[in-house]
Amino acid sequence: MSQRVRGVISRAKGAPVELTEIVVPDPGPGEAVVAIQACGVCHTDLHYREGGINDDYPFLLGHEAAGVVEQVGPGVTEVAPGDFVVLNWRAVCGQCRACRRGRPWYCFATHNAVQKMTLTDGTELSPALGIGAFAEKTLVAAGQCTKVDPAARPAAVGLLGCGVMAGIGAAVNTGGVTRGDSVAVIGCGGVGDGAIAGAALVGATTIIAVDTSAEKLAIAKRFGATHTVNAAATDVVTEIQKLTGGFGADVVIEAVGRPETYKQAFYARDLAGTVVLVGVPTPDMTIELPLLDVFGRGGALKSSWYGDCLPTRDFPLLTDLYLQGRLDLDAFVTEEIRLDQVEEAFEKMHGGTVLRSVVVF
Structure with a gap:
């Protein structure tokens, strides 16, 4: 009934x-x-x-x-x-x-x-x-x-x-972040902070949070960010390179979904590094990149759908880590x-x- x-x-x-x-x-x-x-x-x-x-x-x-x-x-x-x-x-x-x-x-x-x-x-x-x-x-x-x-x-x-899994999965499943990696996350809302938490969980050693809000950057540290970059006050690509020995991050996760932040992610990664787009753009957005840069920088440009998660695998695992105090x-x-x-x-x-x-x- x-x-x-x-x-x-x-x-x-x-x-x-x-x-x-x-x-x-x-x-x-x-x-x-x-x-x-x-x-x-x-x-x-x-x-x-x-x-x-x-x-x-x-x-x-x-x-x-x-x-x-x-x-x-x-x-x-x-x-x-x-x-x-x-x-x-x-x-x-x-x-x-x-x-x-x-x-x-x-x-x-x-x-x-x-x-x-x-x-x-x-x-x-x-x-x-x-x-x-x-x-x-x-x-x-x-x-x-x-x-x-x-x-x-x-x-x-x-x-x-939804959001937390999308962020954790963007780092761990799509980006393949692992121990010792350097990671930059552009956009520190729920999804971005999920990506930071995921990167910290698997042992990334340099985790850079990027946002225009000082308050959000402070919160990002609670989830494991080791460094912060205020995009309203400095050049994002230059700062990420400075924090990674001049090279750029191994994995850059774009959690905003805008052309300008995607370009930052593209140029802020190391050679052969990975860009993960998990921020959702609107239908009218387009982007233009020099094809030679796409070729010359190598690596991978990926989109993350729902953190490429498998709920039957990931939800119980992350719940257990939460109950253990590790997430x-x-x-x-x-x-x-x-x-x-x-x-x-x-x-x-x-x-x-x-x-x-x-x-x-």
Whole structure:
């Protein structure tokens, strides 16, 4: 029998979000209903509200979430009622050409719940990233549920569902950062700080945080940055070279998604170094680089999709490291808020004063 719960929706481009009643159907084949315990307020949710993703309004926002499986549909074996899970937006299919090549983190046919959640008048909702977790309960594909240790704090490990995992994965999975490497991270929001934490976790010895905000640079040190560069006051490429013996960093992670910062990343890496783009550009952005420089500097230019993560592998591992005190996920949680404070959290994003506001149920 379907359930009525509270959820936060976006009805129209740029309009304030609304807390309203939504209808969550019983799970069908391959689906699960999850009672949400915590959900981070990610910039992607603001992109949905602003029409930056698509125009399939109304949206049910929220996607960085942890909770407890309440019901499962026919054929579900991955999870069972009572399991504590972190939700992911890339439930791998196991059948596409990427999965068949043994690279499921690139799955080209990820899936979501087939049924739709609705408003009480029957209007279908588009769940953000196929999740829609600014709600007391949500319907997802069972493959979007990853079991982790229930001893973990939901507000902290739920952030693995998007931004923090994107950052850690950009460093460790995409960039291949390893012990002794030098790393520069341009943009020290939640994703950038995740990349710094990931680089520190695997033993990078020089970790350079780059931002225009002195406050953000100070926070970056908490996650393992050994040096900081204020891009508002100095030349980024020159400073990174100075801090790496004049050569440039082995890996430069661009977590802003702008042409000018990407160019900084390109020229701030060492010969044969790696650039990782994890910041998300807008459709109108273009970049021009001398082709001879692309050839002459060698190395690799990579894009990182969701930190090239495999949730079934990475979420439990990072949760265990968190519980062991080796990965401070709590430091990403700036504040805990109520479900009716999401719009206020969006406003705080513009000021750059929070890493994550987290809705706690």
